[in-house]
Amino acid sequence: MTTWGPALAGDGTTFRLWAPDRDRVTLEIAGCDAVPMTRDPEGWFEATASVGAGARYRFRLADDLTVPDPAARAQDGGVHGWSVVVDHDAYAWRTPEWRGRPWEEMVIQEVHVGTLGGFAGVADNLPAIAALGITAIELMPVNAFGGTRNWGYDGVLPYAPAESYGTPDALKALVDRAHELGLAVFLDVVYNHFGPDGNYLGAYAQGFFNADVDTPWGGAVAVDQAPVHRFFVENALMWLNEYRFDGLRFDAVHAIGNDDFLDAMAIELRAKTEGRHVHLVLENEGNDADRLHPAAFDAQWNDDFHNVLHVLLTGETSAYYADFSDRPAERLARCLSEGFIYQGEGSPNHDGKPRGKPSAHLAPTAFVAFLQNHDQIGNRAMGERLTLLADRQKLRAATALLLLGPQIPLLFMGDEQGSETPFLFFTDFHDELADAVREGRRKEFAKFAAFADPEARKAIPDPNAHATFHQSRAQPGPDAAAWQDLYRTLLKIRHDAIIPRLRGTTSLGAEAIGEGAVVARWQMGDGAILTIALNLGEPIAFPEIDAVPIFAEGEPGHTGSVAVWLKS
CATH class of the missing domain: 2.60.40.10 (Immunoglobulins)
Structure with a gap:
């Protein structure tokens, strides 16, 4: 019960x-x-x-x-x-035999349901997503929030799909349609905090929160209390069993601060979904490699991969990018070889405190790599994508590294079309809360030189304006066809040459060969050697490899070039 x-x-x-x-x-x-x-x-x-x-x-x-x-x-x-009251047994599933896809096959695209027109709108987009070679979608949080639009992380009723997105049966129909097309479906769940509008728990269960443990959103959820523990575990089981999601991404678990809860939850979820390919993925700023083992979590979002490549692609070194501004090519080499860049070293952005644990023993597939996601775009003041921040040729080369490397790749909606439209932080709050969110958002960026002047901060879009939401709908970029061709080509190579060999892959090391250049090697599960050379800096000679490249972009060794070799 x-x-x-x-x-x-x-x-x-x-x-x-x-x-x-x-x-x-x-x-x-x-x-x-x-x-x-x-x-x-x-x-x-x-x-x-x-x-x-x-x-x-x-x-x-x-x-x-x-x-x-x-x-x-x-x-x-x-x-x-x-x-x-909902009868979850009433929906007639069209794909009752679906058991999921192995983790090694995952190529994930993160999508925001609201900007695509609700659950039915996402379902309409699925055939094109599958045809490109993507094998899974990850829905940003869909649970109920205040108002009719939200970027996803202000939910207050974790069990209820947002009305503005559609009914519970419409969400099931979306999952069903994905499975018909061979797509796995992940859901992003937020168990570390509740949004500010509609959270009544404090009115009758103050013990749901631990006021002595601070998080950016107030007191931490008290998952050491049995009713609170059950609240979140039963929620996860609902999404996996009643909606038949293939996996969950757990948002910012470092803010939960309770590893015993995470491990116990993972073990129970595994036991109660036996016989299916169900995948559990963490977002954990702490780079805690101890959580990444088969009995617990499949993988962690690898922010280090994004952060160091963002520095190399854009030259930005402010805020958390400061941790990656020194010797970025060496840091990228460590990421490709060992997973995390920070494995216990002091981090400037964390006041010099140690961050992370050793991760070289983990398989490359224990890391989800990305060039963009909702955080890295939406947390920017103006929501810019890399298509507007980085050189196009460099971005194409980095995309090849992402899609042909052995870490699990994650895309953000619009990447495959070279979208240049922003993805902004948007809400639908009213009155005093709307004012507080608007001004709080602008104050967040006061430490950045571009927004030090209060007048400059007025240009930051109002999260509550409907236009802010409307602008966040991904539109194809001016060279959408060229980007789609690149993604289609790379994903075909991944499916043909990388995925069949991915299980059992181990690193053979990586090294910086220039200020913006690296070369990395892996032994694949069948013994083949995968080598990737990438240059995002000044021209430099790529190493001589006794094999024919399976992919090359740009003139070898020049800025914005990449070459990929696979030798059996």
């Missing part, structure tokens, strides 16, 4: 709420009499009513306060409205 959320049975529905700070809670069901709930010693309230799927309900805590179910499977009227 699950702990959180309504339990639908043949003769009615049982409703539960953990409200340890309250003595009385009343269940209200639209069109029915209110039902007093029974409290147990641990603060759980329970009541059963003769209603089924489609019933709208909420919890009354006081004469002037009603709240939605924090584990509602759907909402009617937004995050402040009625919760809705």
Whole structure:
């Protein structure tokens, strides 16, 4: 039996709420009499009513306060409205035999559901995504948030798909359509914080949060408390089993600060999805290699890969890029050879404190590599993509490294079309909260030289303006066809020559051969040797390799060139 959320049975529905700070809670069901709930010693309230799927309900805590179910499977009227009972067994799956795809086959594209027109809009885009050679999509968070649009990380009801995106069945239909096309589907889940609009947990369960542990969003979630632990684990199981997602990406787990919780969750998720290819991926600023083993998590987003390549492509060295400004080619070589760049060294951006753990023993596939993602674009003041920040030829060469290297590649929607439209931070807050978010966003960038002047900061788009959301819809760039040809070519090579050999791949080392140039080698699972030489700096001679390149871009050794050899 699950702990959180309504339990639908043949003769009615049982409703539960953990409200340890309250003595009385009343269940209200639209069109029915209110039902007093029974409290147990641990603060759980329970009541059963003769209603089924489609019933709208909420919890009354006081004469002037009603709240939605924090584990509602759907909402009617937004995050402040009625919760809705959902029958997850009612959807007729078209792909009941789907068991997923092995991790080595993953080429992932991250997408934002809202900018693509909701769940149905994403489904319409899937045939083109699959035809290009992408094998998985990763949805940015889809759970309910305040308003009708949000960039994804201000959710407050983790179990309920956002109404503006579509119904629970529409989300299932999206997953179903992806599986028909051979695409795996990942979901980004946020278990480290709640958004500012519609989070009522503090009104009846202050113990859900640990006020003594600070995060950028307030007190940390108290996952050491059994009800809180179950809240998130049951949520993950819902997405994997009731919606049949093929994997989850766990946002910023360093802000959770509890490795025991992460490991226990991973073990339970593995046990309860046995027989399927289910993949669990972390975002962890701490570069904690200990979490990356088969019983726990498949991989971690490798920010180090992005950060050092961003320095090499753009020359930017402010903020966290300062950690990668010194000897960037050597740092890239370490990334290609060992995974993480920071493996316990002091980091300037972290006040010289050590960051990371040794990672050279891990397989290259334990790292998800990317040139762009929602964070690295959306956290920029103006949301610029690399197509506007980097030399085109250099970006093409870096794209080849991404797609032909043995780390698991992640793309951001629009990359494959050379999109030049921004992806901005956008919300749909109102009144005082809207003002606070707008001004807070602008103050964030006061430390950057370009926005030191208050007048300059006024140019930063208002997150709450509808235009900010509209501008974030990825549009094809002026040379979209050339970018699509490049991606199609590279992905065909990856599928034909790299993926079949990827399992069992080990590094043979990498080295800087110039200020912006590296060469890296790997022994593939079948014994073949993969070599990649990349130059994003001044012209330099590439090494002589006794093999015919399987791909080359640019004049060998010149700025913006890459060559890839595979010798059996």
